[in-house]
Amino acid sequence: MKRAFLAVLPLFLVAACTGKRAAAPSKPEASAPPSYEIRLGKETFRLYCQTCHGETGAGDGFNAFNLDPHPRDISDTAFQKKKSDSDLADVIRRGGAGAGLSALMPPWGRTLSEAQINEVILYVRTLKKPPA
Amino acid sequence: MSTLPPLTAVESNDPVGTPRRIALVRPDTRPSVRRTEERYVMTFPHLILREVILFQVVVILLSLAALVFNAPLEEMANPVETPNPAKAPWYFLGLQELLHYFPPVVAGVLLPGLVVVALVVIPYARVNLTAGPFWEGKGRGTSLTVAGIAAALFLFLAAFRCWAIAIPTLLVTAALFAARGTQGPGFRGALSRLSLPQWIMTWFVVVATVLTVIGTFFRGPGWSWVWPWLSVTHP
Amino acid sequence: MSKVSKVSNDPRDEIRNEDDDPNRRQFLSRVAMGACAAAAVGSGVVTLDFLEPKVLFEPPTRFKAGSPLDYPEGTVKFNKERRAYVVGGSSCVYALSAVCTHLGCITRFVPDENAISCPCHGSRFDTEGNVTHGPAPRPLPWIEIGTDEKGELVVDTAIVIPHGKVFRV
Amino acid sequence: MNTISLAPLERWLRGTAVFRSIVRHGASETNRNRSLIVFENLFLHVHPVKVREKTLRFSHTYWLGGVTLACAVLLVATGVPLMFYYHPSVPQAYRDMKELQYVVDNGVFLRNLHRWAAHLMVFTAFLHMLRVFYHGAFRPPRQFNWVIGVVLLIVTLLLSYTGYLLPWDQLAFWGVSVGTNMAREAPVIGEKIRFLLLGGNMVSENALLRFYVLHCVVLPVGLLVFLAVHFWRIRKDGGVQGPSDDAAGSIDEAGS
Amino acid sequence: MKKDSLRLRLVFAITSLLFLIVLAISPAKNYFREYRSVQRDFRSLGMSRAKSLKAAQAYQKRPVAIEQVWLRDLDRVDRCTTCHLGVADPAMADAPEPHRLHPRTAHTPGDLERMGCTSCHAGEGLATVRPEAHGTTAEAESPMIPLAYLEAGCGRCHTSEKVSQASLLSRGRALMTRAGCYACHAVRSHEQFRSEAPPLNTISVKTGGEWIHRWLKDPSAVNPNATMPNFHLEPKEIEELTHYLFSRPVPRDLAAAIEKASAEPAGDAATGKKIFSESRCISCHTVEGKGNGSAPELSKVASSATPGWLLAFLRDPQAFDPVTRMPRYHFSDQESRDLVAYVTAEFRDFDAPKEILEPIRVNQTLAENGKKAFSRLGCFSCHDPIQGEATEKFGPELNGIGEKRAASLDFGKRTDLARNPPAWLAAKLENPRSFAAGLRMPSYGFNADDTHAIVTALLSLGSQPVPEAYRPPLSGSPAPIPGGAVGALIQRYRCLSCHQIGTQGGDISMAPLTHEGSKVQRDWLVDYLMLSFTIRPILEERMPVFRIPKDEAVLLADAIESFYVDPSIPEDPFAGRPEPDRNPVEGQRLYVTLGCRGCHIVGAGGGYYGPPLTDTSTRLKPGWIYAWLKAPQRWRADVRCPNYGLSDTDALRLTAYLGTLHGEKAGAKVGGKK
Secondary structure, three states: OHHHHHHOHHHHHHHHOOOOOOOOOOOOOOOOOOOHHHHHHHHHHHHHOHHHHOOOOOOOOOOOOOOOOOOOOOOOHHHHHHOOHHHHHHHHHHHHHHOOOOOOOOOOOOOOOHHHHHHHHHHHHHHOOOOO | OOOOOOOOOOOOOOOOOOOOOOOOOOOOOOOOOOOOOOOEEEHHHHHHHHHHHHHHHHHHHHHHHHHHOOOOOOOEOOOOOOOOOOOOOHHHHHHHHHHHHOOHHHHHHHHHHHHHHHHHHHHHOHHHHHOOOOOOOOOHHHHHHHHHHHHHHHHHHHHOOOHHHHHHHHHHHHHHHHOOOOOOOHHHHHHHOOOHHHHHHHHHHHHHHHHHHHHHHOEOHHHOEOOHHHOOOOO | OOOOOOOOOOOHHHHHHHOOOHHHHHHHHHHHHHHHHHHHHHHHHHHHHHHOOOOOOOOOOEEEOOOHHHOOOOOEEEEOOOOEEEEEEOOEEEEEEOEOOOOOOEOEEEOOOOEEEOOOOOOEEOOOOOEEEOOOOOOOOEEEEEEOOOOOEEEEEEEEEOOOOOEEO | OOOOOHHHHHHHHHHOHHHHHHOOOOOOOOHHHHHHHHHOOOOOOOOOOEEEHHHHOHHHHOOHHHHHHHHHHHHHHHHHHHHOOOOOOOOHHHHHHHHHHHOOOOHHHHHHHHHHHHHHHHHHHHHHHHHHHHOOOOOOOOHHHHHHHHHHHHHHHHHHHHHHHOOOEHHHHHHHHHHHHHHHOOOOOHHHHHHHHHOOOOOOHHHHHHHHHHHHHHHHHHHHHHHHHHHHHHHHOOOOOOOOHHHHHHHHHHHO | OHHHHHHHHHHHHHHHHHHHHHHHHHHHHHHOOHHHHHHHHHHHHHHHHOOOHHHHHHHHHOOOOOOOEEEOOOOEEEOHHHOOOOOOOHHHOOOOOOOOOOOOOOOOOOOHHHHOOHHHHEOOOOOOOHHHHHOOOOOOOOOEOOHHHOHHHHHHHOOOOOOOOOHHHHHHHHHHHHHOHHHHOOOOOOOOOOOOOOOOOOHHHHOOHHHHHHHHHOHHHHOOOOOOOEOOOOHHHHHHHHHHHHHOOOOHHHHHHHHHHHHOOOOOHHHHHHHHHHOOHHHOEEEOOEEOOOEEEOOOHHHOOOHHHHHHHHHOHHHHOOOOOOOOOOOOHHHHHHHHHHHHHHOOOOOOOHHHHOOOOOOHHHHHHHHHHHHHOOHHHOOOOOOOOOOOOOOOOOOOHHHOOHHHOOOOOOOOOOOOHHHHHHHHHHOHHHOOOOOOOOEOOOOHHHHHHHHHHHHOOOOOOOOHHHOOOOOOOOOOOOOHHHHHHHHHOOHHHOOEEOOEEOOOOOOOOOOHHHHEOHHHHHHHHHOOOOOOOOOOOOOOOOOOOHHHHHHHHHHHHHHOOOOOOOOOOOOOOOHHHHOHHHHHHHHHHOOHHHOOEEOOEEOOOOOOOOOHHHHEOHHHHHHHHHOHHHHOOOOOOOOOOOOHHHHHHHHHHHOOOOOOOHHHHHOOOO
16 A cells, blocks of 8 residues: 555655654753652652651751761762662662661661662762762 | 426427437427527537536535645533533524524424425416516505515514514615616616515525524524624633 | 637537647647546545554453463363463463364363364364364464563464474473 | 557557447547447436537536535545444444544545535535526426425435534534424424434434434435436436526416 | 637646645645654664664564554553654663653553553543644643643542652642632542531631631731631621621520630639640640641630630530531640630730720621622531531532643633643632632632642542542551440540541541551550650650540540451460570560661660650550561551561561560650659
8 A cells, every 4th residue: 555655656745745744852851850750769768768868868867866877978979979879779678787887777678669769769869969 | 387288398409409309299289490599519528528627626625625624523422511502503503593583483393394395386386487577567556565564574573683684684675675667787787687586585595694694603602692703712 | 618609500510620639639638537547546545545444443462371380281271352272281381273264163172072172063173273073174273372571471362373382381 | 748658558448348348439539429428328328419508608507506416426435435434323433533533544534525515515505506596497397306406405404414413522412402402393293203313302322323324324315316306307307508498488388 | 619629628637637636635644644754763763772683673674553552441542652652662761752761650661551641641542643642732632731740640540638659649639628629619539528617606706806807808817827718808798797707696505605614714824834735735736837737826816716715615626616626625624724824825916906806796787798798609618518418519510620621711811821721720729810700719829839739639630430440459448436435535535636547537646546456555555545645756746635534544445455456466476486486685686786776765775766665565565566577568558667578586586575675654754744
């Protein structure tokens, strides 16, 4: 059927002008809102992490002052650079004790799904401190 | 009609021009062969080609319309949500407009029924066959009768506040009187040549057109009067 | 047209007059007829294209058939909606179409005789789809079977595979 | 366009036995062949071999009957393919309109064409009637054909009206609801007519099916039959332009 | 004839050519439809991204055709995948639209065949052209939900007020409940909604004409936390309504109680202050921004209610408002007088004129007009609705508001708005009367964020109920509320205002009572009911002190012990277990290595987040500790205690360790037991 069309195509050239042109794919907006995953990650962070790590990730949550060792400042640029996503995921999954750190960081592998952990990491990556 | 004898066909055509036609002749009339000055042309190609061209033009124009304007398609039918206004197809909007003025039995049944009957009866009515100009040989009495009928009709319609018919009626009556006593070419001359049935048909066509136009364009929610150019469309 | 008053009234003259310029007349006729013919052929092609359905509202041919562990040797499970059997062999699984190769009736599995029989004309097949009794001309076709990422069996009735190609568990 | 290379092809085509078995006359070079074209063809033979030249004049018919017929032909040509994609059921009928619009190739074009041709046909049929009336072309011997014409006008209106319901959208549903409620007002039989037409007391799936059958079978067949009679009478009553004035007059006189 | 014949053929040739061309336009248009080029783009994009030859060939072989997802249960067809071919293709993770992989959500990837696209995004699934499919035209059947409001899509199936992973939607729905939208507008599954607006039958003795004037003029000017919206009343209407309110008869028993209370001598404000803080009023009420906010703001209450009314109300709030969330306390006559004395002295609007609580002389004509205005304005929807009677709602139905086409929305005078449903809804919320004269919806003064959330919630209201196959599983089952004496107590103390029982009840308390009988020990519960204290150190004010007498506390505790239990929780988890499983020393080791002290206090140190475990042995039942340790989220889905995946043995050892903890009575530490 399509071949038959091509055969008589020259006759349709006039008509072609009326056909709508495929528009170019729309450009992403300048200030795109955080993706759905990041928003979910923020929600999870707020529920499970913020009490100790604080809203900005600086390790200043209201539960933190009584803890020894103190929770890690995860918004620290050096820390963010040093740790890969899989490192972070490992600590979240197995807890501080599992990764050879303080046991005060609990393991979340059975509470959070793999996807939720990935989302939290996505969100944590947005917590970088602005360069002072 | 019953007085017409059966098998009547006075053959007046040119036997040379139409060699195949058989003339049926009544026994009591003398066969007459009249030669006319009318010219004949071959059906093919003159008529056939024209017909084909006509068909093509119709298809072309309709196709262009179909390419530009999409046939209307609204939301799926919803028996609980009546759109306002709910309108019938355009050719029934004259009737729907009529229903706005008269009781349903009159506007929905009697009047359309009358129109159909009138249309069927037209060719059989004696008055119609003479087809002479209406005013030909008519005196003062006719004028008074016409004026009387028009006035009565107008008053009747006015009583129903049916200006959509009353005003066209007045206009047609005015045209009827304007045509009186005129002759020759021109619009008024053409009017003066109209016969009585043609006047009645003109009145009917004008009224039907006015009603349809009003129903189509000038009626909004609750069948209220709207101006189409103000295009206020409240759902 | 009747303004040309000097022409004879005899219609036979018409052709004689027309014949003055036969080439142009013929050319225009051919253009017209050619365009009409092209339009007719094109309309035919377009109509055929129009009649070809572009979307189908049919149940998908792929279906999930559970875990391979559900099919120990000798199990025959019939999927009524998709018209297919899933059969467990010795450490393998395979799937058969349930449509009789004779006239397209849906066959049924008779557990007592461990055979597939067709209710319409009495064709019989064994559980590998081979014809054991006519009039079916061919064995039942074997259809594609595999597993998805979760290890669940997936059968596709649209894909016929060679007879005897089992899915090893 | 290269006409010369096509000429031998045409000659060969005209020479084949199959072609000659269908077209039994030569090229339209002679009046004899031109006559044969007309009366050996089923569709053309309602025409006389020759027509009065006046007939061709635009101002005598305005071609209004012709346009109406062209619309009718076009409506059949578009309506039949549309039937392939239409289910007269709720809500599939409406879904089918969307399918025509979004999925079926050229579906929306055919639907538009069908719709606009239907409107045009109602309009030109009405104008055709007016033209016949003002020209007095209903006078004897063509009274009966006028009546057929009135019937055809009504059938056309009904065809258009029954088709109006088929898309099953709000426009269709309420247009038909309003229309059938007018019929209800007829004394004695009105309610019954509406009940029969709708197959119930309200516009429902029954009504849709009934309108569908009327639209696609009953009314088109009726239209065809009456059209055939219409054309047959035109031919018998003296062609498109009708009997000349004096002939009509003489009948009238003979009658009176 | 010659010329004419030639001309005829010329015309014929021209019309024939035109005929051909015109007929060819539609097929040509069809051939150049957008989706075909989109699919060809996808093909080349896929081939360039393919990791293997086979994958590239698969892209190459893909036919250009309309794709669709047919959802039989929903009676819906989605053809979005005709252009969005890459929604389930991992290779298209960061491809440009329309080819991009769908972001991961609760339903993607994996649920495409079940959910389709329009279930969440709306839009016209049948369409294969962009404007109609996305519903960007005013006439479009179904406009797509804009990304900013996308959680509305979740709400089409998830009809509960709280939807996990959709915080905006949940917030919008909570705001709608708080604002009382359902009192005037019919919304599916909110048919039984009852506004918390107070009854007005005692208002004439409660407050004065001046206060009603001020309140009706703009409630939020009188009280920034007012739930009542601004009706933009004319001064005449305010006058009439005031007269009407004062003309209403006060029920005889209430009138008598108020009269009696007014005659009593004033109490001691200093004692009242102490009672106010001991009773933890600000667990629910706010005072100058401090407090929970689930009950009315009290900072200016003395300028809106007479002391007599306050006293009578405090003694039996439920007689004044049968559905109030306020419990009935056990205050003695003197204690309530002291409390009112404190409130009258302290919580006063010092700018208010003296006569603010002066009653007015009722003018019958004005009162008659006011009665009409009361019904014209729909006041009855929230105040004094007729109980148990499903009357016609005052406002238009909102079911299906989320599916409205822009063309069917009445924008009226608002020519400034974008012609789309969210803009329309937002404007309706922000300035409801700006669309046309005579509209009656009041303005609520929502800020932009609230509006955004409520518009999301509104867009989630579909016209059709959720089909059976798509109804999300219920998060819990309703638990029985006993009748009789126990039921009366539960009613009296309004336990459900804060605690959840099954699927019922409020969410102020973090302790649902559904399994309370299996959880805490009866004796502890009796003590706690008689003198409750805050269990978790981070919470300042919690369970109010009702001063429940012993017999009532025993009755309640026994009822809880027998009603609210979970049969899967063992009475004695150690039964039939070997000795090493009961080893508290091993348990203590686990307590340390698992980092429990990060959140819990035992002895001196530990985190402040979880409840202290100091008095575990007297508070909790061992079966509960064991069941909790095995799977904390089973008992409360959003609890922050991590699931450590403990083995039976470890869980039992930890249980055994916790069972050894018994500090001094914790009540002494916080509640101050005398």
